[in-house]
Amino acid sequence: MSATLIDGKAVAEDVKKKVQENVTYLKTEYNITPGLATVLVGERPDSRVYVASKQKACADLGMNSYANTLPADISQSELLQVVQGLARDSNVHGILVQLPLPVHIDAETILGAIPIEKDVDGFSPLNVGRLSMKNREPMFVPCTPLGCIYLIESAGTKIEGANAVVLGRSNIVGLPMSFLLLHRNATITICHSRTRDLPSVTRDADILVAAIGKPKFVQADWVKPGATVIDVGINEIPDATKKSGKRLVGDVDFENVKEVAGAITPVPGGVGPMTIAMLMQNTLTAAQRAAGLIK
DSSP: OOOEEOOHHHHHHHHHHHHHHHHHHHHHHHOOOOEEEEEEESOOHHHHHHHHHHHHHHHHHTOEEEEEEEOTTOOHHHHHHHHHHHHHOTTOOEEEEOSSOOTTSOHHHHHHTSOGGGOTTOOSHHHHHHHHSTTOOOSOOOHHHHHHHHHHHHTTOOOTTOEEEEEOOOTTTHHHHHHHHHHTTOEEEEEOTTOSSHHHHHTTOSEEEEOSOOTTOBOGGGSOTTOEEEEOOOEEEEOTTSTTSEEEEOSBOHHHHTTTOSEEOOSSSSHHHHHHHHHHHHHHHHHHHHTTSOO
């Protein structure tokens, strides 16, 4: 029997509907419009697409979007001035610097210039540090891992007491994902390129999160029957049947794994929509905090 499909588009629409209602309330009652500033450096096609989707989401939900599109050869000091200017702008509640940055830019320096109260991506060392500790609350949680938690819970999967395996240890997904699961009382194993006998580790997972960046990497015999599988990967592979000559797949061999798993996210249409929905939620939260409506 095939796994239950976890519809990220549907869950994301529910989140965005609630965000839109709160945005309308903020405007009506307090004359405040949440504002997200995006900073795009260079001409990477994928980055342009990602930023455009975030700007469109802002427009759809009634938020302000402030686009900052900068040349790839901008100096670090010039970029730093842009971010610092946005940090001082009271109309800007959230700042998103699209990664990756050009190699001559020190990303940590740029991200460190974003005030913690405007760090809606949740990448500030202060936010990550709080997330990693017991009894500490970050101001913002990174959007993709937070979206994954929503999807796991939407599937009815019990996190407390579960064995959870996270494939990947990146600062953007793997590590914060592990912290979120741990804080919900799962038992966590983090796997990476040096993990021995990876399939034997993943087969013990009640919850498997794949964020390793390799197309169709996770095979059906790696998955525990009935497990919840969250596929964070977005990879392009050749496909002669498509007009573009390529298509998107995840880190999981979806067609085969869905016959073993209990619940699974598709690619596309799974985690991707949730990332943007969580960014909108974080931007709303930043505006509410700035207005003194929440702590």
